[in-house]
Amino acid sequence: MKKFVVMLIAFALLVSVLPASAQATEITWWAFPTFATIDETSGKYEQSLIDAFQEANPDITVKLEMIDFQSGPEKIVTAIEGGTAPDVLFDAPGRIIDYGKNGKLADLNDLFTDEFKADVGNENIIASCSDGENYYMYPLSTAPFLMAVNKTVLEEEGLLEMVNMEGERLWTTDEFTALNAALAEKGYMNSIVFCQNQGGDQGTRAYIMNLFSAQLVNPELTEWTINSEAGIKALQYTVDEVAAGNLTDGITYNGGGAIEQFVAGTVTGTLLWSPGLAKNNADAVSASGFEAVALPLPSDDGTPELEYLVNGFAVFDNGDAAKIDAAKKFITFLTDDPVYGPQNVLATNAFPVRASFGDLYPGNEDMAFYASMTKYYGAYYNTIDGFAAMRPAWWGNLQAALTGEKSAEEALNDFVADANAAYAAAQ
Amino acid sequence: MQANKFMTMRQANQREAITAYLFLLPALIFFFVFVIFPIGQGIYTSFFNYTMKDFNWVGLGNYIELFQDSVFLKSLGNTILLVVAAVPFIVVFSIFASVTLYEKSAWIRSLFRGIFYLPVVTGTVSVTVVWKWIFDPLTGILNYVLKDAGIITRNINWLGDKRFALWAIALVLFTTSVGQPIILFIAALGNLDRSQVEAAEIDGANRAQVFRYVEWPGILPTTLYVVVITTINSFQCFSLIQLLTSGGPNYNTSTIMYQVYETAFRLNRYGYANAMGVILAVFIVIFSTVQFRLFNSQIDY
Numbered sequence: 001m002k003k004f005v006v007m008l009i010a011f012a013l014l015v016s017v018l019p020a021s022a023q024a025t026e027i028t029w030w031a032f033p034t035f036a037t038i039d040e041t042s043g044k045y046e047q048s049l050i051d052a053f054q055e056a057n058p059d060i061t062v063k064l065e066m067i068d069f070q071s072g073p074e075k076i077v078t079a080i081e082g083g084t085a086p087d088v089l090f091d092a093p094g095r096i097i098d099y100g101k102n103g104k105l106a107d108l109n110d111l112f113t114d115e116f117k118a119d120v121g122n123e124n125i126i127a128s129c130s131d132g133e134n135y136y137m138y139p140l141s142t143a144p145f146l147m148a149v150n151k152t153v154l155e156e157e158g159l160l161e162m163v164n165m166e167g168e169r170l171w172t173t174d175e176f177t178a179l180n181a182a183l184a185e186k187g188y189m190n191s192i193v194f195c196q197n198q199g200g201d202q203g204t205r206a207y208i209m210n211l212f213s214a215q216l217v218n219p220e221l222t223e224w225t226i227n228s229e230a231g232i233k234a235l236q237y238t239v240d241e242v243a244a245g246n247l248t249d250g251i252t253y254n255g256g257g258a259i260e261q262f263v264a265g266t267v268t269g270t271l272l273w274s275p276g277l278a279k280n281n282a283d284a285v286s287a288s289g290f291e292a293v294a295l296p297l298p299s300d301d302g303t304p305e306l307e308y309l310v311n312g313f314a315v316f317d318n319g320d321a322a323k324i325d326a327a328k329k330f331i332t333f334l335t336d337d338p339v340y341g342p343q344n345v346l347a348t349n350a351f352p353v354r355a356s357f358g359d360l361y362p363g364n365e366d367m368a369f370y371a372s373m374t375k376y377y378g379a380y381y382n383t384i385d386g387f388a389a390m391r392p393a394w395w396g397n398l399q400a401a402l403t404g405e406k407s408a409e410e411a412l413n414d415f416v417a418d419a420n421a422a423y424a425a426a427q
Numbered sequence: 428m429q430a431n432k433f434m435t436m437r438q439a440n441q442r443e444a445i446t447a448y449l450f451l452l453p454a455l456i457f458f459f460v461f462v463i464f465p466i467g468q469g470i471y472t473s474f475f476n477y478t479m480k481d482f483n484w485v486g487l488g489n490y491i492e493l494f495q496d497s498v499f500l501k502s503l504g505n506t507i508l509l510v511v512a513a514v515p516f517i518v519v520f521s522i523f524a525s526v527t528l529y530e531k532s533a534w535i536r537s538l539f540r541g542i543f544y545l546p547v548v549t550g551t552v553s554v555t556v557v558w559k560w561i562f563d564p565l566t567g568i569l570n571y572v573l574k575d576a577g578i579i580t581r582n583i584n585w586l587g588d589k590r591f592a593l594w595a596i597a598l599v600l601f602t603t604s605v606g607q608p609i610i611l612f613i614a615a616l617g618n619l620d621r622s623q624v625e626a627a628e629i630d631g632a633n634r635a636q637v638f639r640y641v642e643w644p645g646i647l648p649t650t651l652y653v654v655v656i657t658t659i660n661s662f663q664c665f666s667l668i669q670l671l672t673s674g675g676p677n678y679n680t681s682t683i684m685y686q687v688y689e690t691a692f693r694l695n696r697y698g699y700a701n702a703m704g705v706i707l708a709v710f711i712v713i714f715s716t717v718q719f720r721l722f723n724s725q726i727d728y
Contacts, residue, residue: 251587
């Protein structure tokens, strides 16, 4: 017994004097299901990345926890307030920068080297990773948000020539109007103007903004400005088109629900689409017996200004420098490793933020089209102060306009007042 | 000698009390940690501007803001309307169904008890998703059936039209809430002294009179319980709103519980959300107190 106690003490002493590097640092990674799955098993792909990382870095142990888009954000907030936040999170700037602004994240300024910025070569993407002072998200991939239509229906009804299928497929609001009217006349239900909640609400903001080239925010990203003449005209147009049956009332649908109806073939278009959505819904679209074709959002001048997705990693500041270092090592492995970096980009079905990764989809015409859309990226406003409070103001007022409780002008004036108040309150 | 005996009895009583408290201790610890402490914390933080970043004393600031917040006031109105509309229907239907079923054969009673209880064991989320499909404005079966029957000529957006949305929620709330009361009422009817019912029938009482003068007094304590619990559950209606309407259209189906969730987890305004929770608790206490007073005056324990 005495011998055992002595050995135990000796072991404890040995462990305590070992260099830090010899002891495994344990970090936790919370992942939304953004990456493509292996064998349709959630988390299997992520675990394979961890295994590869741990093999190369035996001094770091990574624990994985998969979270879903429905309850995940709530879980993160609860964990932050309870002091049990993860060390690494894979998400988008909207939430990440908010956590950063509130002092919950470790800054990643040291990762944004001149070499990295030059490789990304896109100021909007770089800016989306920062709150203006510090970088909080290390980006991996990006993809544009577009719309899509049911090409098969257009072919069957002889309406395909109403859509520009050449090159970048740019089209105008007049062409969009004419197509919807023609389809409605043939008894079809068209794109859903979804606004049940904030799910996919970036789609309707971009749609309204583009119709008559209204500006959602000022160039300094300090003031919401969609209640301009062009914005009001766009919302009134939408209300009128819904009332005429050329577009579909979406008060009871969010972005996901609207996409489901498109994928099921119930409606002929969707105002929200992306390469990732196209891939995830490819089987369902095929089962519904039609071909979906992505299009840029229509605008009066035929030049869209698109919303886009940026995926990236954040590191929580849990008060342990060793964990922060380990977490940074882990996220650079996932994004910069010459093998796993490009592989992870492919798993998101998006495009690399690093130009040096090259064309990851050689010969893929669809992805080439999506890639051609990245030049139409607009200003990234998801990191504006008060962004979270702006969102209910958006879909709430969109609902009010569609139900007729507010005129288009009243709805947008109220939206701008609420969104600007949220901005001011967050200063 | 007498003093010694007294001390011994006192000690024995003390020991008994200590033993009792020790047995109660695990439950009390659980109750204080997971009920009393969060309630206290919720009330305490409702006086703060408590966000992810700040924790500043604002006194009654949150409460003053609440009563100037049109969304909160609308949600409060919707919540009360939902309670006032749904609870009487749930209670009356449950009593009616229980009294009717109680007289049926055992297997019919079991069958319908199972049918009514099915939504309770199925889970609110699953049932609500089915209702969402039923109400779907484009593909829902409700519009299909009503159009086929010639009752409507074009699809109605049941959850998106403010004239119908809250009533659609009330209907779903009704279907998910009647199972438990029916079970309780059938059990309460089973506990009644049937000889009293038979005596009343022999004396010439009709069915309505038997219910009014024999069964109703007997199930009154159960009714009080059902009314209070159903009221509290209706006040706390959240998942139906989240899954069916997200509070829309234009906050016409938003409830206080839903706003508590939105404010805390979407806007990260925890103090403000807690103030909403306190107001909700106050309303529940007021409603419950009134119900207890009204029923207690009639209950003969």
